[in-house]
Amino acid sequence: MAAAVAGHGWVRADGGASDAAVYCLQGQGAAPDLYLKHGVEAAAADIADEMARLRWLAPYLPVPAxxxxxxxxxxxxxxLLMTAMPGTTASAVLEANPALGPAVVDALAAFLRRLHAVPVRDCPFDAGHALRLAQARQRIDGGLVDADDFDAERTGWTAEQVWAALHGCLPLAPDLADLADLVVTHGDFSLDNILMHEGAIAGCIDVGRAGVADRYQDLAIVWRSLGELDASLQQRLLRAYGIVDADQGKLQFYLLLDELF
Structure with a gap:
């Protein structure tokens, strides 16, 4: 990669929960800005997953090339060397100007509908709750879960307590064979992973968990992010997305599941 990054200024990018090191490579003159991710062992596998999903998603959605x-x-x-995308994270937009909340939420809902309209039959990646439960168990057994990062309502919990609460939510539906609610999901649809430019969604990043799953996988993550700002934005998101009566059991399940990642 030496030739591709020659002449770029390097800045370590802070933030995010990934175990990978992320660098912003600032281009000089006409050279484009780039991002480089580097990971070892488990983080290396995560980076490989992200690369495969970025390449697959590119025809459907704006993602880093x-x-x-x-x-x-x-x-x-x-x-993994990627192009930088224009824009600012949705979280930074709302932090700078909370009055933009309704417009940002409407844009988020429209983008999420677009993502969830991608044909499931074309997606080669499984991100269903059964697979993610198995991955969560591996993370617990490997001591990889950061209990200090749990949501406020689970302060003081252990990973095993979260695991037990997760199984208290099962089954997610009367018929687990019902595939009607499966869509192509982002996997971590938080405000930090959505970029906005000139009032519109410019694209999404950190797609390493993307795959076929219940739509509530994405709805729960963004619902929680918005609740940290203004509870009214949560209801606006659901209405704009097209949900009149949210499944509270699924919201709770996917919020618990996310604690283990």
């Missing part, structure tokens, strides 16, 4: 990808075996490492 993959410039280069490399992986090494000993020790396991991965590098």
């Amino acid at each position: 993959v410039r280069q990808f490399a992986r090494a075996a000993d020790p396991e490492q991965a590098w």
